[in-house]
Amino acid sequence: MWRATLPAVLQWLSAPVMLAIVSNAYADPWTFTPSLSVSEIFTDNVGLAPSGLESSDFITTVTPGISIARESRRLKLDLNYQLQGNFYKNHSEENQFINLLDATGTGELLEDRLFLDASASSSQQNITNTGGITLDNTSLTDDRASVLTYSVSPYWQERIGNFMDAELRYERNAVESSRTFDSVSNIVSFDLSSGTEFNRLLWGVHFKNEEIDNDGAGSTRFRNVTAEGVYLITQKFGLKAVAGYDDNEFANSGESIDGPLWRLGGVWRPSRRTSLEATFGERFFGTDIVVDASHRTRKTRTQLTFQRRPDVTRTVLFEQQVFSLVDNFGNPVTNPNTGDPAVLNVNVPVQSPEVFIRERLDFAFRYTHRKNTLDLSIFMEDREFQLSNRSEESKGAELSWLWDVNRKLDSRLSLSLSTNESGRNLFQRGREQDFSVIDYSLVRKINPGLDARVGYRYIDASSNISRESYTENRLFLSINKKF
Template sequence: MRRLYFLNSALLGSGLIILSTTVSAAEWTRSASVSAGAVYSDNVNLSSTGGESELTPTLKPSVSLHGKGGRARLDLTGALEINGQGGNNDSINPRLQADANAELYERVVFLDLNATATQNAIDPLNITGTDNLSNSSNRTTTYSYKISPYLRSRLKGIADMELRYTYNELNHSESSVGDTSSDTFNLAINSGPEFADWSWGVNASDKTTDNDQGEVSQLSALDLRLGYQINRQWQVNGSVGTESNDFASVQSSHDGSSWDIGARWTPSARTSLDFGIGERFFGNTKRLSLSHRSKRSVLSASYTTELTDSTTLLSNQVVFLVTDPFGNPILNPVTGDPFFTVVDLPTIGISTFVDERLAVSYSLKGKRTTLTLNADMSDQTYQDSTREVSTMGLGATLRRTLSGTVSGDISLNWNQQEESGTGNRESDIWRLQAGVNRQLGQKTHLRFNYSFTDRSSNQFGQSYEENRLSLSLMHTL
């Protein structure tokens, strides 16, 4: 599987050495904190009948490190959740998000590095629980790292070129989940400022993914793009291309031509709408991207149709949010709450599927209160079987500052999942949570949180109810 393993390991080590040398003179921002608490559950085994209660102590140290120099940048946030639950559960659960970039040769040679660690559901249609403190075997810790050297060249205002290679490896803590690695080559040539109202581009890519079982998939594509700026507000754009793919499929063909036509509308600097339709070998494609921002509200929406796999989605996860919807920095992205297990991704594996996804988010900010509404929907059509998975989610979160030292939040979320084809599974999850934060000092705060989860399923033993109470004390070092 790892035919380039030693080469990439050497390249990664060299990149880290170069990066540390380049950032040594940078401006650094450091922070660290530790959180201690306890979590009570009245159904720790997530049983459909006769739930067992348990009180679990937790300890969570965390660190944040940011550095920026003339030729390099590093952003790292990491934390460990240490719990005293014992049994088959992991007592140490890591979370990590690290991103780095270095300019190795001025304006020509660059290097990107990325590493993440997070907990994910192995099969999102089975019982997982909300976090690592539920007695469930349906989760794994996923470790991902990427190394991506690339070259850039500018042809005197005529075109900009980027040639990039990316190696991505995913390892899982559970042996039942196969590790994967991928090699991606990408060449992008885009028009320069000399073309004024016209824009054009050429993009060629080739991605090969394999796993421990020797399964291999390959996705190759070539696209030609053309756009014209009609006026300040409107641009029309389109593309034509071809793709050649090799992956497990029940269809006779997964190659062919592709096309897309659309437009971009920007009535102001705060509003943009990009939309289009097209066709690929698997059928019609649609795309939409909407963004509207005002002083007190932010609205965003996206609709995409992509050919992808769980490896790609896992490696692109955002583990910690560092800014809020209004672009303001979140001073401490690690809270005193337990680590949540990600359950909105597909079943982990190498299977290729068409993911048709819609996501909408709206945030309204007042003087003391912030309201956030979310909606998402996804239809996943697997190419190696007749399996189809549909998910739908709705959520609302209200946060309010009650006084100079006290704040509260409440949220309600609903998620529905359905599987057809190879299986016929359905589940609905309702989750209510409410919390209160109390500032005890300049660097210390106390948080109390209550949550209720109700999961119903058409599968035997896959329904449960759980009440949670948690109390945590967090101190910034």
Template structure:
């Protein structure tokens, strides 16, 4: 591990046009641009930490087959590094990169190399006025709900490398005590391996003007947004929205609000793509640890509902969220504003803030699993998403959590139909000693696709998995883990059922 100090007049960014993923190069140059414009008197410390992870996996069904399972031994090595800023309020950045080399031995011998990148950065270029955010991601994502759900290292037949980036400068300003103004521009893009979906480039602009501190019980805001996406060899899309919101606090604990607006969208659809909308709702916060908000309304695609709630006690943390809105693939791969939609798998014993942001997850080396659904096509859909969870501390040694999610996507063309993914999972971690912990997990996922989405008969798959693991920290820089996993899929499609047993031993070294 190395720590480097830099001041603005010493910062230099060099790069080469080699084999680095395009998304990572865009983010790095964006970060360099942001840091190069930071105030000259502001010092930044950088921590660079190289890592090396090696793993050996044995599976009795590497191809997830119902009739002809293949035994396989899979060896992998992942050299990588983490680079993050420290000690700076005005510049915060973290980048974690790894290149995984895989060798498979068995009935189907093969080898592969995968790149993985998670990066996020934000900088305050002009104090309390000009800011810039940037993100980048390279990962191997699920192509279809109908294929193998295995990780790419085990079986990459249903995985594709996806790269995404965004760079977003914005300004915000308090207009005395009357109002608060913000304007943001975002440039983003997504790239897909082997043309499994159309590459896209998006330009988005948002502006808002909201009530300032002079308004006590009354609150208001005016909002405008537009997002245009150009797809390679496919129809482009435009999402434009104008709205006004008015709220009033009936008491210190209870408030009401209403929103009216207009959608002016353009995309290939079997129904109308624009029209007026409204929603009304209320918020209730009986204590500092409890909050609840609910809303209902009407949009051009039908009735809409929203719900969010959170509650904390000394040992537990509860959250609930439900939303309905129009979206598409390019937005899902580049927009991390709703981390409730991202499944973050963090190392055992990881301690995160109560409401972690993307920077917190990357610093903790959490694996971020995005859901793309039945295909990686440039589909426009109405997303109806419910997420909920609870985590609690049981004594000094045990932590437990339960999470559930339910995502329905109603595609807006007559040929794409509807899919739904429902999941529930439970995790438990027990600290055997200061250096050793045991963990277990149980999850259930139901994938449902109608006949239009499958192009044939409706499909329903139930996937159950059980994990049991042991983690040991030999030294501060050397960790080891042993994990067993059992997976079953029960499907109404012929020859789609399978069982798999997998055991993995891994070690991670930090330098």
């Protein structure tokens, strides 16, 4: 089985590659890093089947890859590609190759004026949040899809003296899924923001129009205009106000969903280590709340965010990491124990073109002491679908401990718990699934660029639908080389 064919991947690669061509490509050096990973996995439930129907297997994965990077004054490009080959001892008819790609780039086409952002990705994603959802690309289930995304966005920036800055941007992006639906989006945005002449009153005016064409499932339009201002009472505290108007049209609704919006609140930054921004108001879907808080000390980091907004599944798919490149705080991942292909998200919404109101709370905490790093993350998300009136709820937490045993040995232990409920409406309870994962791994650095890993993972999925409950024990050993 070939998932996300190579020609399709190369098609989406064309946008980032064009950046290299138009941005003085040979003026600065490129970094090419080939890699090869070989692993052996034993699982007692390769198909994530319910009790009594389990089937064990040995899985050999061979994954060649390459990373390409370049950063100069006019071009920044990061490309990571892997071809994952999965070979099953007892289910050889399921042998498969999977393309994994994450490419982003920014180029300056006209000095200080015209820029181009581009991105492309190829990955596997769960198409539902209950049932045979999986954490990786090796389990044999029917609840996973190949997903391709790309985005190309030229934009013009203009500084009008010290009075204001302006940006006009166009973006075209697409999502293609092997199991659900494809969609294309065209976005036009225009932003004005206060220049350096304004010290006490900071302001901005924003317009955005997004037209989404869902293949065979109608079209959706998000359009709004907002004006915002922050009045600094002191250097550390300011009052914030936001006002605007929404003019939306959701797929298959046949009517416009519009109305005024407003939020009031404040911004508090008592130091470089602490910040809090919170606003409260109303929008067409009801109460509108935005909170963003962070605090850090020498040993800890804390972050809290909350927001309600209209959304669609394709936006969530764009947010998924193909590789574990950044942590919960947006920092690049450098430790080899966490730099693997990203764990698949088991809490994504059921893939559909329907608009939903997304309410999400995220909390992240990190404590670092000598050779130990403790991470805690908590999330809660509610989704209210606007046409079917069904709702989904996801919530969970993960606790992980990373121990740098010595210069050559790392240990990582994690425990994650989550609950998903989907399909609920006024007439039925819906599907519920509790998901528990224990994961432990050791990484031995043999020499620069070469490491060996061994680990164990246990999954317990408990559902109110018996056929969707399962457990899995998994052992793995891998050798990883960067050339």
